[in-house]
Amino acid sequence: MELILKMCTEAVIDAVHLNCRILGVGVSTGGRVNPQEGVILHSTKLIQEWSSIDIRTPISDALHLPVWVDNDGNCAALAEKKFGHGKGVENFVTIITGTGIGGGIIQHNELIHGSTFCAAELGHIMVSLDGPECMCGSRGCIEAYASGMALQKEAKRLHDEELLEVDGMVDLKKAESVSAIHLINAARLGNHKAEAVLRTAGMALGVGIINILHMVNPSLVILSGVLAAHYQAPVQQVIGQRALTSAQSIQVLTSDLEEPALLGAASMVLDYTTRRIY
Amino acid sequence: MELILKMCTEAVIDAVHLNCRILGVGVSTGGRVNPQEGVILHSTKLIQEWSSIDIRTPISDALHLPVWVDNDGNCAALAEKKFGHGKGVENFVTIITGTGIGGGIIQHNELIHGSTFCAAELGHIMVSLDGPECMCGSRGCIEAYASGMALQKEAKRLHDEELLEVDGMVDLKKAESVSAIHLINAARLGNHKAEAVLRTAGMALGVGIINILHMVNPSLVILSGVLAAHYQAPVQQVIGQRALTSAQSIQVLTSDLEEPALLGAASMVLDYTTRRIY
Known part of the structure; x- marks a missing residue:
């Protein structure tokens, strides 16, 4: 303090x-x-x-x-409302994929805080009855699948099993520490194990976002945080495949705000x- | 018309x-x-x-x-607000488990309709990346796990495999058709297969409801429909195990309204x- x-x-x-x-x-x-x-x-x-x-x-x-x-x-939701894609949008949701996953819900131009100020705990939407362990004590939360921390954990696992590095990657032994970015790079260079991890992460985040659509039905979803650009396409794809017809027309944008x-x-x-x- | x-x-x-x-x-x-x-x-x-x-x-x-x-x-949510447990409650959710699963969300004393009138499609909250097929075309929706229809489907499957009937049950050959009630009765009489189906259904519904808590954080959940009394205890238990601490204090009640x-x-x-x- x-x-x-x-x-x-x-x-x-x-x-x-x-x-x-x-x-x-x-x-x-x-x-x-x-x-x-x-x-x-x-x-x-x-x-x-x-x-x-x-x-x-x-x-x-x-x-x-x-x-x-x-x-x-x-x-972050208030920032999108005042300065970002949420300007003039009555109902929207923002999801931040950083170390963890957080977010905010704007409904009728106001934040939803909930009865005990615990609304919009979007990282702890569960998309699996079992699934990977989450920091919160539960399992199968989207944070445990798709956050930077979750991807880093998977990257480390693959690295330890010597399954992460592929031709064309920067030498990981020289890298300070293995991170989500290495996983994304490996997938881009054709590492199937890394691709599978990211596919599951994108699917989990997408299904979590569909749950938001089926609950509060916003007209816009804004992704922000370091992984936002990476997730935009897979999330839009999962929505096309698995959301109710009436929710499929939703726009998923990447935030252009810093901080x-x-x-x-x-x-x-x-x-x-x-x-x-x- | x-x-x-x-x-x-x-x-x-x-x-x-x-x-x-x-x-x-x-x-x-x-x-x-x-x-x-x-x-x-x-x-x-x-x-x-x-x-x-x-x-x-x-x-x-x-x-x-x-x-x-x-x-x-x-x-149904409006009914709870005017005549039921939702009287005077600013934020609550009602979930109807009948043939399908539906519901309504009251936030600041008003229904949430959403931007395309598709809010509160609570039956289509997904709690599995794969899971059983749902009428909506997706998979893993709570309706596909826990609705009357889903339980009936499982009851029929067990019946066809001659795994449903246990000592003490009404002769199922005389019954008009196998239903969710037979499954519940079989489980009560110690049929482990039936118990497992109901355990998964209760878990799925509970996790779906936690997703509601983590998104809009109501102060009350009201279950209605024919299966409400059956689900109240398992749902409360799953919330105690898997919800964030700040959402665990939520009350789960069974509606006392007819229709x-x-x-x-x-x-x-x-x-x-x-x-x-x-």
């Missing part, structure tokens, strides 16, 4: 030097967030000790500015501070 | 005899419905020719009454005609 306050203070000083007016502070964070209270209820495994943390009050007290907080998936979660945090500030209520 | 109009006219005559005032007509139907226009866009396989049918105009013209139309799953879809159709009439807009 001290580090966050220090960074905020420095950013304020920078802004003053640039002659910028600061409207407020937007915070995008992993885990489950109560945006009305500015409290992180329960965080992801990466920052496990962040549970029931009021992040709004200390920042607000230190900077004398209003503070808004939301989950990073929700923030959508951070842009979304900023958009909360812009939206709230410029909302005319008088 | 003629039959429907004839039945409506008879119902009107009956109502006059009973000295009842008729406020309007509510229609609950299978398939995808545009409730704003009163049009059935696309119907289920059971009544296949009903596509792009304006059902409101002929009824309204014949009876000189306002008409409201919606999908049966959505109507919720029809009650919901009636509730549309009541809600609209008694809504004060002046």
